Amino acid sequence: MKPHTKIVLGLVLGAVCGVTANALAPDAAWVRWIGDNVAGPVGQVFLRLLLMTVIPLVFTSIALGVAGIGDIRKVGRVGIRTLVYFLLSTALSAAIGLGLVNLFQPGAGLPADVREQLMTTYRAQAQGLQAAGTTHFGIDTFVNMVPRNPIQAAAGMDLLGVIFFSLVFGAALTLIPEERARPLVRVLDAVGEAIVKIIDLAMKLAPYGVFGLIFFTTSRFGWGLLRQLGLYVAIVLAGLLVHGAVSLSLLVRVFGGLRPAVFWSRIRASVVTAFSTSSSNATLPTNIAVAEEELGIPPKIAGFVLPLGSTMCMNGTALYEGVTVLFLAQVFGVSLSLGTQVVVLVLSVITAVGAAGVPGGSLPLLMVVLATVGVPPEGIAIILGVDRILDMCRTTINVCGDLTAAVYVARAEGEWDPRAVTREPARLQVA
Numbered sequence: 021m022k023p024h025t026k027i028v029l030g031l032v033l034g035a036v037c038g039v040t041a042n043a044l045a046p047d048a049a050w051v052r053w054i055g056d057n058v059a060g061p062v063g064q065v066f067l068r069l070l071l072m073t074v075i076p077l078v079f080t081s082i083a084l085g086v087a088g089i090g091d092i093r094k095v096g097r098v099g100i101r102t103l104v105y106f107l108l109s110t111a112l113s114a115a116i117g118l119g120l121v122n123l124f125q126p127g128a129g130l131p132a133d134v135r136e137q138l139m140t141t142y143r144a145q146a147q148g149l150q151a152a153g154t155t156h157f158g159i160d161t162f163v164n165m166v167p168r169n170p171i172q173a174a175a176g177m178d179l180l181g182v183i184f185f186s187l188v189f190g191a192a193l194t195l196i197p198e199e200r201a202r203p204l205v206r207v208l209d210a211v212g213e214a215i216v217k218i219i220d221l222a223m224k225l226a227p228y229g230v231f232g233l234i235f236f237t238t239s240r241f242g243w244g245l246l247r248q249l250g251l252y253v254a255i256v257l258a259g260l261l262v263h264g265a266v267s268l269s270l271l272v273r274v275f276g277g278l279r280p281a282v283f284w285s286r287i288r289a290s291v292v293t294a295f296s297t298s299s300s301n302a303t304l305p306t307n308i309a310v311a312e313e314e315l316g317i318p319p320k321i322a323g324f325v326l327p328l329g330s331t332m333c334m335n336g337t338a339l340y341e342g343v344t345v346l347f348l349a350q351v352f353g354v355s356l357s358l359g360t361q362v363v364v365l366v367l368s369v370i371t372a373v374g375a376a377g378v379p380g381g382s383l384p385l386l387m388v389v390l391a392t393v394g395v396p397p398e399g400i401a402i403i404l405g406v407d408r409i410l411d412m413c414r415t416t417i418n419v420c421g422d423l424t425a426a427v428y429v430a431r432a433e434g435e436w437d438p439r440a441v442t443r444e445p446a447r448l449q450v451a
């Protein structure tokens with residue numbers, strides 16, 4: 021059996037077993053035991069194997085990417101292209117979400133007793149989010165991107181700090197005499213290759229890890245809630261689907277010159293990893309491997325665009341934030357004018373840039389947006405019970421958006437020819 025078929029099988033089997041266990045024996049001790057002692061640990065080992073490669077991967081790929089681009093002015097141009105694409109695609113995505121939520125008004129029909137019941141159940145969790153102290157967003161968010169100590173930033177998984185240091189380090193390598201820089205570039209090259217090998221090995225565990233992660237989540241999921249919040253969930257999912265199937269496909273076609281069907285068939289490994297881990301950071305290693313080996317994007321572009329994208333380009337998250345803010349405004353009877361909705365759109369895009377690529381990374385910032393436009397932030401309690409399923413889906417779109425950015429930048433820079441990507445079956449061992 022091909023490796024990628026195995027991973028998809030792990031995903032499907034994990035979901036079927038988890039949903040069945042949840043339906044037949046919702047609170048049974050043995051289901052919990054299997055989740056805690058078998059499925060959970062296997063999933064966590066897989067997740068940790070990927071996460072352990074993230075810091076060295078980000079450092080080597082960005083430093084080598086910048087050094088490989090060479091000319092510092094060219095780095096600036098690639099950087100600006102990348103950021104403009106991130107912002108425009110994210111705004112487009114958020115606009116789709118806002119359009120849908122205005123059209124269907126899912127919050128207007130939520131019964132008051134359901135609202136109260138959800139608020140009571142998830143209030144403590146919502147307060148926990150707020151108390152975590154990460155709900156602040158302001159000028160210091162940008163100042164903090166410059167780390168005081170790069171080692172500390174790495175140890176604390178502060179990806180923006182690590183990215184900043186790596187960008188500056190790569191730029192510095194191009195500014196010192198070439199014969200001085202060359203030995204280090206060769207070392208970084210070898211480190212990068214070894215890390216990719218580790219990812220290759222970790223992906224051998226992927227079918228089991230994915231099974232474990234999905235079983236763990238679905239076996240504990242409150243499906244009853246899904247019914248109560250059905251319209252809201254359906255709108256987020258429909259928005260993500262429209263953005264993926266229509267906007268991202270069009271962007272790939274128009275700016276990348278690549279047939280969308282080919283693009284989607286090639287990036288399957290990224291889709292499955294993002295869906296099962298709910299984390300852009302954890303998917304970054306797979307995403308880089310997919311971009312380079314499946315799409316043939318040169319490492320200096322993939323290594324530059326994708327790490328930035330994993331924390332700064334979150335199409336799905338912005339859409340989700342926009343829909344959720346308007347949904348909760350409708351639930352609480354707060355009417356938001358068109359002007360305020362534009363503010364919601366802008367804030368969704370900015371906070372999506374600032375959100376961490378970890379499960380639920382956007383929730384604290386979502387509370388900031390709610391508070392800014394006058395919707396009670398603790399109202400987030402209402403949607404917490406279904407957040408995981410939405411997180412899996414929005415993370416998938418986040419990661420696919422990053423890949424479309426890499427496709428666009430590589431083509432615009434004349435570094436990549438879409439005709440080299442054929443429809444032939446995926447070659448990537450890890451996929």
Ligand code: ASP
Nearest residue numbers: 299300377378380381382
């Ligand atoms: N889980 C998302 C990601 O990693 C972030 C979020 O929207 O919570 O991309």
